[in-house]
Amino acid sequence: MYNIYIIPKLTKNQHSIAFYPKFAIITLYKFSYRLYRFLIIQSVLLVLIRISASFMSIIYSAAQPTGNIHLGNYFGAIYNWAKLQDDNECIFGIVDLHSLTVKNNPTELRKRIYDLARIYIASGIDPKKSIIYRQSDVSEHAELAWILNCVTPIAELERMTQYKDKSAQHKQNINAGLLTYPCLMAADIILYNTKFVPVGEDQVQHVELARTIAKKFNNQYGDTFILPKSKLNKISARIMGLDDPTKKMSKSATSEYNYIALTDSPETITKKIKKAVTDNGSEIHYTLDKPAIANLMTIYHLITGLELKEIQSRFKGKGYRDFKTDLADRIIDFLKPIQEKFNAIEDNELDLIFKSGAKQAKDIASKKLKQIHQTIGL
Numbered sequence: 411m412y413n414i415y416i417i418p419k420l421t422k423n424q425h426s427i428a429f430y431p432k433f434a435i436i437t438l439y440k441f442s443y444r445l446y447r448f449l450i451i452q453s454v455l456l457v458l459i460r461i462s463a464s465f466m467s468i469i470y471s472a473a474q475p476t477g478n479i480h481l482g483n484y485f486g487a488i489y490n491w492a493k494l495q496d497d498n499e500c501i502f503g504i505v506d507l508h509s510l511t512v513k514n515n516p517t518e519l520r521k522r523i524y525d526l527a528r529i530y531i532a533s534g535i536d537p538k539k540s541i542i543y544r545q546s547d548v549s550e551h552a553e554l555a556w557i558l559n560c561v562t563p564i565a566e567l568e569r570m571t572q573y574k575d576k577s578a579q580h581k582q583n584i585n586a587g588l589l590t591y592p593c594l595m596a597a598d599i600i601l602y603n604t605k606f607v608p609v610g611e612d613q614v615q616h617v618e619l620a621r622t623i624a625k626k627f628n629n630q631y632g633d634t635f636i637l638p639k640s641k642l643n644k645i646s647a648r649i650m651g652l653d654d655p656t657k658k659m660s661k662s663a664t665s666e667y668n669y670i671a672l673t674d675s676p677e678t679i680t681k682k683i684k685k686a687v688t689d690n691g692s693e694i695h696y697t698l699d700k701p702a703i704a705n706l707m708t709i710y711h712l713i714t715g716l717e718l719k720e721i722q723s724r725f726k727g728k729g730y731r732d733f734k735t736d737l738a739d740r741i742i743d744f745l746k747p748i749q750e751k752f753n754a755i756e757d758n759e760l761d762l763i764f765k766s767g768a769k770q771a772k773d774i775a776s777k778k779l780k781q782i783h784q785t786i787g788l
């Protein structure tokens with residue numbers, strides 16, 4: 411048996427009345443479906459952003475506005491910082507408080523702070539991608555340094571190579587800052603939840619101490635700080651002095667023939683490379699028992715990107731003179747665009763960068779310090 415329903419024929423009016431709820435339901439359905447799809451896409455995007463953010467590490471590094479920034483600072487640190495900016499959250503400090511451990515002329519210091527910012531930017535550090543700021547603009551550094559002073563054993567500070575070297579170098583001015591310098595450096599680093607600290611080899615000991623201090627604090631008060639690690643570029647981690655290839659190229663070297671400053675003129679570069687110490691013999695061959703030529707070849711490699719073997723074959727049968735002339739020319743060419751950019755950056759541009767950098771850095775640092783205050787009962 412079939413039930414036969416007779417569907418009554420609708421009048422024109424009845425038609426439209428029946429059509430409205432159907433239309434409304436379909437419209438509502440379509441709208442909900444689109445909303446649902448939109449929300450799903452949004453949440454997938456948010457999850458993806460979170461996942462990629464969790465892979466982004468916080469990178470912190472800094473340089474002191476002292477002396478002349480040289481090829482060692484550039485290849486050991488600044489050049490590597492610029493490469494890290496795209497895939498990480500980077501913070502680069504101009505650590506002016508650190509530079510007070512040696513005597514300074516205030517006018518010169520101010521100029522060096524601005525010049526160091528110029529060097530950062532001319533070397534490719536982009537203030538739109540990274541935070542560039544002056545340490546003294548963020549007072550949280552000095553306060554955390556004091557707190558860290560109170561958990562750091564003096565013996566740890568006394569064994570620091572830089573402390574020993576600097577107190578031998580500045581016998582008339584062995585101030586407390588020279589000794590407690592690593593606590594301020596530790597504060598710089600751990601204030602920003604830093605994971606990696608790209609530095610040259612000479613700063614590894616300080617980064618390790620920062621890690622030890624952070625660990626000590628965590629043990630005493632509970633987990634507060636991420637334990638930072640240094641990040642080295644093996645090839646350029648220790649560029650040696652041109653006048654003495656057994657010691658690192660240094661901003662505080664007594665002779666200007668120790669280093670090539672990033673702002674050196676072509677004439678000065680040619681003169682300094684010509685005067686650079688070489689080893690016995692005349693062959694352009696990389697071997698560790700010829701530290702002078704090994705260092706110059708490393709610089710040649712960093713400047714040109716040519717492998718050591720290629721450099722060796724390029725200068726086969728030629729002597730130090732040819733090699734040095736070519737090296738000087740290549741350094742001059744390499745530094746030219748950096749110097750042009752350096753000279754084009756105005757102070758008022760830097761003022762804006764400092765203002766924005768200080769705001770961004772302070773935002774992070776003040777939150778962290780508040781957390782530290784709570785942890786230690788202040």
Ligand code: TYM
Nearest residue numbers: 471472473474482483486487609610613647648649658659
């Ligand atoms: P500073 O200003 O002496 O040097 C800046 C960076 O340059 C590296 N460097 C070298 N790398 C290779 N070869 C060389 N000859 C050479 N000379 C210097 C240094 O290792 C450094 O990476 N204490 C630090 C500044 C600082 C800091 C920090 C660094 C203060 N707070 C926090 C990292 C994180 C210093 O005096 O660097």
